[in-house]
Amino acid sequence: MDLIKMIEQQQLKEDVPSFSVGDTVRIQIKVIEGGKERLQAFEGICISKSGSGCNEMFTLRKIASHGVGVERTFPVHSPRLGSLKVIKYGDVRRAKLYYLRGKVGKAATRVKEKRSN
Amino acid sequence: MRGILGKKLGMTRIFDKDGNSVPVTVIKAGPCTIGEVRTKEKNGYNAVQLGFDPIHKKRVNKPVEGQFKKLKIQPVRFLKEIRVASTDGFATGQEIKADIFKEGEKVDVIGTSIGKGFQGAMKRHNFNGGRASHGSKIHRQPCSAGATDGARTFKGRRGPGHMGDSSSTVLNLEVVRVDAEKNLILIRGAVPGHDESLILVRETVKKKHKKKYKIKGTAELEFRTDGKAKGKKTIKKKI
Numbered sequence: 049m050d051l052i053k054m055i056e057q058q059q060l061k062e063d064v065p066s067f068s069v070g071d072t073v074r075i076q077i078k079v080i081e082g083g084k085e086r087l088q089a090f091e092g093i094c095i096s097k098s099g100s101g102c103n104e105m106f107t108l109r110k111i112a113s114h115g116v117g118v119e120r121t122f123p124v125h126s127p128r129l130g131s132l133k134v135i136k137y138g139d140v141r142r143a144k145l146y147y148l149r150g151k152v153g154k155a156a157t158r159v160k161e162k163r164s165n
Numbered sequence: 166m167r168g169i170l171g172k173k174l175g176m177t178r179i180f181d182k183d184g185n186s187v188p189v190t191v192i193k194a195g196p197c198t199i200g201e202v203r204t205k206e207k208n209g210y211n212a213v214q215l216g217f218d219p220i221h222k223k224r225v226n227k228p229v230e231g232q233f234k235k236l237k238i239q240p241v242r243f244l245k246e247i248r249v250a251s252t253d254g255f256a257t258g259q260e261i262k263a264d265i266f267k268e269g270e271k272v273d274v275i276g277t278s279i280g281k282g283f284q285g286a287m288k289r290h291n292f293n294g295g296r297a298s299h300g301s302k303i304h305r306q307p308c309s310a311g312a313t314d315g316a317r318t319f320k321g322r323r324g325p326g327h328m329g330d331s332s333s334t335v336l337n338l339e340v341v342r343v344d345a346e347k348n349l350i351l352i353r354g355a356v357p358g359h360d361e362s363l364i365l366v367r368e369t370v371k372k373k374h375k376k377k378y379k380i381k382g383t384a385e386l387e388f389r390t391d392g393k394a395k396g397k398k399t400i401k402k403k404i
Binding site for chain 2: 125
């Protein structure tokens with residue numbers, strides 16, 4: 049098992065900021081289009097985090113135009129993630145914010161902000 | 166044929182240079198010591214014995230210990246034979262490491278599948294089974310055991326029985342990474358057997374399905390509004 053852990057350790061990024069479920073996160077994704085690489089931004093509330101080590105994944109949810117909910121899931125340590133920035137720290141009591149999927153309008157993005165610490 | 170014995174350590178993921186997540190099986194391959202080299206003149210066929218997992222000589226019984234003594238190698242837990250086209254370059258006591266394989270190469274993996282115990286025909290042979298409801302009394306049964314004019318059930322009729330724990334080969338798997346220093350081979354996808362089980366990695370027997378073409382010439386194509394293509398097209402001729 050230790051050899052597998054060693055392989056996983058090599059993949060880990062060192063500069064990933066700590067963030068948790070409920071935070072509003074802005075990421076930049078490397079997209080290769082027609083042989084060219086560019087950065088695409090995506091911003092949303094982190095509604096779920098799972099896994100550990102190089103298998104760690106997180107899901108961002110945002111409300112796009114016309115009130116359509118968009119969710120994207122990424123590996124935290126993927127080289128395709130250009131940057132990750134926490135914009136707002138949320139104060140939530142749940143590990144998964146799947147209840148936001150059923151909300152419409154303002155309530156769909158309502159997460160209490162954490163008091164500055 | 167190149168081959169190496171190893172131990173399946175488990176699965177994980179790695180990110181390739183494009184950032185894709187690749188599922189891999191980690192195999193601790195070798196180092197293997199060559200036991201007996203069998204030649205066509207002496208044994209009727211060309212083969213090489215691969216020894217894997219060295220053990221203390223106290224762990225083997227006297228007759229087996231005698232065999233290793235004769236070969237003058239350290240006793241090993243597993244000794245397996247693989248066929249080779251020619252025994253040139255192989256000598257008893259020689260060490261084989263994971264670097265016999267390169268990244269991107271295609272290999273076959275032979276292992277012992279995970280034992281499932283006594284299983285029904287649906288799980289074991291993918292039978293369809295019967296209806297769940299509407300008065301059906303046949304749910305997961307294998308149903309007919311054959312035609313009645315045979316007056317008996319013929320040998321080889323598929324049915325319930327022991328499943329798994331048998332030799333299984335997966336062909337044409339890609340080698341993602343090789344680390345000869347740490348004796349590791351990373352293979353894309355799954356490999357038969359549970360973790361810590363013995364595995365044989367060998368060069369694939371599958372032929373490359375690349376068709377051979379000869380370039381005949383090029384033609385200029387023009388794009389039209391009726392949907393025809395534009396640009397250069399290479400006309401290839403099958404050999």
